[in-house]
Amino acid sequence: MAAHQVRRSGLTMPVVTRRFVDHAWRRGCDFINLDLEDSVPQHLKAHARGLIKDAIPVVRKGGAEAFTRINHDYVHADLEAIVWPGLSKVNYPKAESAEEIRLLDDVITRLERERGIRPGTVEIGANIETATGVAAAYDIALASPRVKEFGGGTGYDMSRDLGVEMFVGFEQFAYGKGELELAARALGLQVRAAPFVANTTGSVSDADRALREAQAARKCGFRLGGGLNPAVVEPQNRGFTPTAEEVEDARWVLERHRELAGTGDTWIVIDGRVIDRYEAARARDTLEWAALCTERDREKAEAVLRTRAAMAEPTPPTLA
Amino acid sequence: MSARVRRSWLVVPMSKSEEIVRASRSTADVIVLDLVEFVAEEDKPAARERVEAAIRTAQAGGAEVFAQVDPELLVADLLACAWPGLTGVIVSQLESAQQVADVDGLLAELEAKRGILPGTLEIVAALETARGNHAAYDIGRASPRIRGLTLGRADLIMDLRPEPSGEIHLMPYLMQRLIAVARALGVTPLGAWWRAPARGLLAGPDDTYHAARRGRAIGFTGSLCIDVNQVEPLNRGFTPDDAEAAAATELMTAYRAGVARGVALVEQGDRLVDRGAAAQARALLDRAAACEARAREKAEMAARPPLVRP
DSSP, X not given: OOOSSOOSOEEEEETTOHHHHHHGGGGOOSEEEEESSTTSOGGGHHHHHHHHHHHHHHHGGGSOEEEEEOOTTOHHHHHHHHXXXXXXXXXXXXXXXXXXXXXXXXXXXXXXXXXXXXXXOSEEEEOBOSHHHHHTHHHHHHSOTXXXXXXXXXXXXXXXXXTOOSSOSSOTTHHHHHHHHHHHHHTTOEEEOOOOOOOOSOOSOOHHHHHHHHHHHHHTTOOOOOBSSGGGHHHHHHHHSOOHHHHHHHXXXXXXXXXXXXXXXXXXXXXXXXXXXXXXXXXXXXXXXXXXXXXXXXXXHHHHHHHHHXXXXXXXXXXX | OOOOOOOEEEEEETTOHHHHHHHHTTTOSEEEEESSSSSOGGGHHHHHHHHHHHHHHHHTXXXXXXXXXXXXXXXXXXXXXXXXXXXXXXXXXXXXXXXXXXXXXXXXHHHHHTTOOTTXXXXXXXXXXXHHHHTHHXXXXXXTTEEEEXXXXXXXXXXXXXXXXXXXXXXXXXXXXXXXHHHHHXXXXXXXXXXXXXXXXGOOHHXXXXXXXXXXXXXXXXXXXXXXXXXXXXXXXXXOOHHHHHHHHHHHHHXXXXXXXTOSOEEETTXXXXXXXXHHHHHHHHHHHHHHHHHHHHHHHHHSOOOOOO
16 A cells, blocks of 8 residues: 555644634644535635635645645536645545546646646545445546545445434444445555444544544554544544554564575464565555654654744834 | 355465375365465476376365466466366456456366366456455356355455454455355355454464354355364364254254145244245255265265375
8 A cells, every 4th residue: 555645634624714724734734624615604605715725825834735625516616716736635525426526637637737736736535425426436436547545435424325323333334435445445546444443422522532543543554544623633643653663563574574585485473473475565564654754744843843933033124 | 056065275385295295184175286375486386396296195185176376377377287186276366357268268278188077177266456356246257167256365465454343454345245246146255254363374273163153154155274273163163063953953843844734934932934044944954964975075085095096
């Protein structure tokens, strides 16, 4: 599962709430998802669109990537307003067909050309939130090379569409999640998935829970996080990053595996653990991911320092 | 026609000739001569040379013999394996119907050349990648030789890791999908329901038995394994036990009595037995009888003196 970006944590926020947007850079997120959809009231949709262009550089001041979630029903108006330099991804809710994704791709391609954005920069996040979307998952994921990560298949919209309850103690989305993940893997996309952890509360700010979930997801090989409350950002960054012990263990596994070369054996058991090419691949993956996380953390820290330095500069004297 | 009883498929690397003799004494229903997973790349040419003789050795205990072949090394692997005595091939990491057609064509040529009855060499498709599973239905019907589908080592090849619950991520979905596709195509779904941490190579007899028992409960009829100590637990886990057989016999007796009275819905204790329940009990008893017959067959084969070849 090759990583192309480090996206352990991120906050989705209504672009119309100024204080969220202004403070976003201080949160330590890997990405910020500016919302035009469900968290923006209908009468503010036009106003909200007009805010995105300026909000992009604001939320990136701490080194985060900037995404925007558009409305399923206002594709043209929303895309015209949001595809500007600095945007990494358009999240498209309730995706249900390949045609929808191809339309998005066409419009984004034109806007990239017109606005001096390198072709292919802007990704499409095809969010599957309905049964129809599950049925068309493979075609949707295949519809554009801009779709680079894929999965999900849970959440309030899916819950309502399927008629299942949202906070239950069992895996109520098993089939749909499986379909999406299989499509993602078959197409070689980054998988957005998580192991099942029962959630019967619906809390969005439980830091301990966020850490446990992120750790469980990392141990399963997953890397993509995100949330709604600043309290879960740090736990997600930490939970998705390999620990020092894991990095050391990965090096040990690779050494043991190298020792197998030329022995005629393809695997060996050491202290009750199998060492084989699969464990070796996993270890290499851990080391690569740990290095990417370190690099990403450095990038963000430097961006924060730059921003703070710029803010601390004495304000130029003004004429009285 | 009831399918052959193939509960335990013991995989033996062809790089380790001494293990083939051990395997032949293991009571495995099937011995799989492996040229793929457990043979180091540099040992493969020598391993291929051993297959023809190994087929005879492996048969000594009454096991059927399959070979596991690599779709990327198909010609060399099939040339090495398709000899009289071989029942079929497990093709690793199959991803498309075209690959199945290629295997089918090569097997047909080799059957003609080597005096094997045309169309008899079977294929088990190991769907170990996401692409393979995505294309499961098309792969499963790409050749009449296909008799089984398995996820093989999908958990390792797809890097599916344990969840906090102990289930291997995505496997409950993949198993149910494979079983539904296999049954729809009328072929046999092979596998066991392994759970972390004791799975595959490290699973002891108890864990193997439970994996087989759970596997039988969701529709598998037999599973691959790598250790001779996993053979007996697989045979046992995939065979209806005495209590199950007794309960089924009792149910059948009650149902037949009801039918004789002219009713099709019979009370048995606090259960209601209808034609569906009776058919299921019948299937379980048939399976138990087939397992017993297979055990006898293997015992007879093992007792037979070795064939003297001119």
